[in-house]
Amino acid sequence: MPDDVLVMILSLLPIKEAVATSSLSTTWRFLWRNLSRLNFDGTQTLNKTGSTGWTYKYIEQVNSVIKSYNRPILQDFRVHFRLKNHHKGHIDEWIQFVINKKVEFLELNLTDKDQYLTEDLNSYDFPLFKTNRRPLNATVVEILCLRKLILKMVNVTDSILEELLTTCPHLETIVIHYSVYLEHIRVNGRALKLKHLEIVGTNSLNSIYLSDFDLVSFTYKGCIIDLRLTNLPTLKEVYLYPISNGTPSIDDNVFDQISSCALSRQALSFDFCYHMEGLKLDSLPELPNLKKFRLVIGGSKCNFLLDLASILNACPKLETFTLEPFWSSSVTNKRKARGSVIPHDHLKLVKIKGFYCRTSDFELAAFTIRICVALKKIVIDPCHNQRQLPIKTVRKFLMNKEAALSSAKHQLETILPSGVELCIL
Template identity: 40%
Template structure:
């Protein structure tokens, strides 16, 4: 027994000594250790303080904070309100405990991701003030519900504040005019808001108070009915609005915007003097005879290089082909089309015909009906696409209307190199179960192979996912 204990003791000493001598990571300077911690979730980075005295306070000098509670939300029951409140309390305590011990004057990146409503306004205000005091450059507030869906009652959203010092005062006094509302964020470069309400005065205020802000993204939020962004002193380059309720009119004027994305219900657009706008994605738009989107964005069509249209018109609507302007610089075109009753979709190719240097053509087909018709393949007027190299069709189901679109490109794109067919069911009104959806997609994949493989041109690679 004595020999065994002695051997065990020697092994422990030997391992311990060898571990100390070979612990190259702990011997690194703080700068390198911080680079390692920056790659970890904030919760894990803080946990390294328990490794040894060497690691105890290293995390306190982090300038990247990512408080991501998504995993906690995923593990919760859908209807457990009590559990949600407990997790919210734990999350709030964790964030407070970390930021109280931070000892650097600046923070580069600060992110909060958890299901938090207006109930927790004081805590969120405190975190926001911390980030602004630390001259944050990238700020993300993701306060969406654990279902990742916008709240039914937008008044439950956290309200992105006026200057935080005015938060209490505005409950007792009249709000100041928009010219007086300035939330200073002098170092802020990128701001992303999820499940956060933003009023028109507040939006103007933080754009005015954030001269370095170039990227603004707002998701699942409640906005003012009329949204106006512009002015030569505006430095914003990229604006993204996704599933934002309330807004009905968007005006963008007189600044160097480079990309604009709007996904959601139909709104009216007014664009003017946007000379650098090259990337445009708009949803819920019409290309029919009324409310044609091209007339609303006509000032910027000559500068566009990437165009993505989510079209609400069905194929039974009359497409005003004469209203489609020349799009001389568009290289990538994406069309989301509602496919119903197997009606021909060839009229939409007039948008592609308006792009003389088009290289990539993507078509997303939403399955509003799984009906098929037995009819001949229709053809439209030929048009030589000299530069088109890639056609991608998502939601290919195998209807004649789907086939017509692919045949059109095969016959008119002389430089075509790749056709990518994805039979995934993007949407269906028919309430498919997961098993039925998989079965339908398998049938669509078989139809694509049967229809397209015999006719694909030589030298063109066909990929069916």
């Protein structure tokens, strides 16, 4: 069997097992060193990380592999294990290895497997060193071939992020989760190659300003901040998950900011699962090319059908709409809502998640069926999520789930136009 086929087989194995094949025969002895990707996935032992021994076994495994790896170029380097800043010496050496090997994809996922994630001052601090010719105390990391960077439970400062964008000229994707030090993210300039930016769980963050480059997708999950998206002509996908932290309402600034690049938007996702009573969905700007929209919303939105009418009017080319409502109040103003919406002739797939057979659930489904004249399929997911719902509501539904879903199917089928598929998960 040719060596390149054997290497392809090795690439499908966990790195520990791939290296172990070197003891099989002289043919296999050095084959693993031809792997173009090194993925040190320690998730299977993360529940054992209470033992210092397991942590240092993991570190020793990584050190042993990179010491023996002699291929001049490495495509991917990934680490997933709960390591902290007192392991910095080892992790710095791994990044130095990455720089030397001209890595294109670097992932440092230093999270626990099942822990409640939040920032940690003891997390690893991303280093400030520059190229394989500079000492570790130089100014900034410079990985000239880097295209994708994922940092989770890794502390990054504003200045480090700025320098990374400057000194990694091919960087297209940045993902940062649970970094303590980020406060004001400023990304701008036509020279940037950045296409995808994801920021999650950075509670110290006050603002994100993105402008004048060819960003394609943007994801933000965290506290309400000053968000400004300006002159981003290629931005197609926006996913926002604001967390209120006790704030009773969310500023409609979030809608103002997407209006500047509304023409290019093709996919949009909002997660307002907390009580966002001040949110005015009727302020959503017109999105003439939007094809996919996901909306998670909580609170006592008794006027939600009016909001839904506004959304559909603002998105005339919408084809897929996923809705996850979390409220217990009845829907009102049904007649006014029906009178305020234009029949939608592009929407083909509607997914309603968290359908608990309440009156408001039926009213929502019925309203959607009536106004979507091109509808091909409606998907009802009854138990997708139980957050933000009264315990009594969930308990009552679960006790009578089979009968409730049977009744729901019968009621919906009576109003379902011919040719429209009803799928109840």
